[in-house]
Amino acid sequence: MTTQFGDLLRHWREARKLSQLDLGLSANVSARHISFLETGRARPSRAMVLNLGGVLDVPRGSRNTMLHAAGFAPSYRTRAMDEAEMGPIASALDWMLERHMPYPAMVLDRRWTIVRTNPMARLMLGHLGLSADANLVEALLDETGLPALIENWQEVAQHLIHRLRAESAHLGGDEWLEEKATKLAGRVDGSANAPGAGSEAVIPTRYRLGDMTLSFFSTMSQFSTAEDIALADWRIEHLFPADEQTRQLLVRLAADAS
Numbered sequence: 062m063t064t065q066f067g068d069l070l071r072h073w074r075e076a077r078k079l080s081q082l083d084l085g086l087s088a089n090v091s092a093r094h095i096s097f098l099e100t101g102r103a104r105p106s107r108a109m110v111l112n113l114g115g116v117l118d119v120p121r122g123s124r125n126t127m128l129h130a131a132g133f134a135p136s137y138r139t140r141a142m143d144e145a146e147m148g149p150i151a152s153a154l155d156w157m158l159e160r161h162m163p164y165p166a167m168v169l170d171r172r173w174t175i176v177r178t179n180p181m182a183r184l185m186l187g188h189l190g191l192s193a194d195a196n197l198v199e200a201l202l203d204e205t206g207l208p209a210l211i212e213n214w215q216e217v218a219q220h221l222i223h224r225l226r227a228e229s230a231h232l233g234g235d236e237w238l239e240e241k242a243t244k245l246a247g248r249v250d251g252s253a254n255a256p257g258a259g260s261e262a263v264i265p266t267r268y269r270l271g272d273m274t275l276s277f278f279s280t281m282s283q284f285s286t287a288e289d290i291a292l293a294d295w296r297i298e299h300l301f302p303a304d305e306q307t308r309q310l311l312v313r314l315a316a317d318a319s
Contacts, residue, residue: 066110070095074095076230104131105131113127114127118231120232123233137289138290139289139290154297158297161179161181164301164302164311165178166300167298169197172198172238180318202244202248212274213264213265213266221245226238265277265304267303276304277302278300278303279300279301280301281298
């Protein structure tokens with residue numbers, strides 16, 4: 062990607078499918094000024110860079126890149142979880158993970174690496190042959206590993222491809238996510254989901270563990286006002302049992318472990 066501010070601004074405007082007029086109206090500036098910024102005929106102030114980055118929903122790390130290209134110091138950084146400022150955040154994460162027991166829950170970063178888990182997630186990951194800091198996309202690309210344990214792999218992979226590409230688009234184009242989506246697409250039957258598509262409210266993921274099948278659907282949560290670079294990209298995934306058999310097994314496993 063270019064390092065010129067005008068080119069970066071044009072890239073993000075086009076990524077968000079906005080005209081110069083649309084962006085100007087949303088940012089409360091004229092379309093003419095947007096044009097001048099993109100061609101280099103005008104230089105933005107620091108406040109203007111931050112304004113445009115916010116309107117375009119540019120990820121915090123990329124907003125730093127825009128600031129640097131315009132000649133300004135970065136505004137956003139990544140904090141360690143043991144910093145005093147992050148104490149309430151760490152407590153909130155622990156609360157959400159612990160309160161979700163006996164169901165699995167985990168925190169993922171922007172590239173699907175596990176950052177934090179609750180005990181049931183660790184137990185389940187262990188049974189699936191994964192570590193508590195595994196990268197789930199890499200695991201799902203290992204054809205002899207996790208995919209072999211997912212009964213409805215074709216359906217799950219189709220949804221994963223769409224998610225990876227949507228996340229890449231939000232990030233303005235992420236080569237790593239695009240590469241993984243392309244690899245997955247090469248291993249999936251493109252017509253697998255066509256018959257009966259939309260016939261279920263959600264598509265659960267069904268894992269084979271020995272002679273048992275665990276069926277889950279999941280929800281994702283994020284910090285809506287995060288300004289920390291890493292925290293803004295973190296997602297908390299809560300897995301819920303998709304059938305009574307799975308629920309009863311999780312309750313029993315949690316009781317045995319306590």
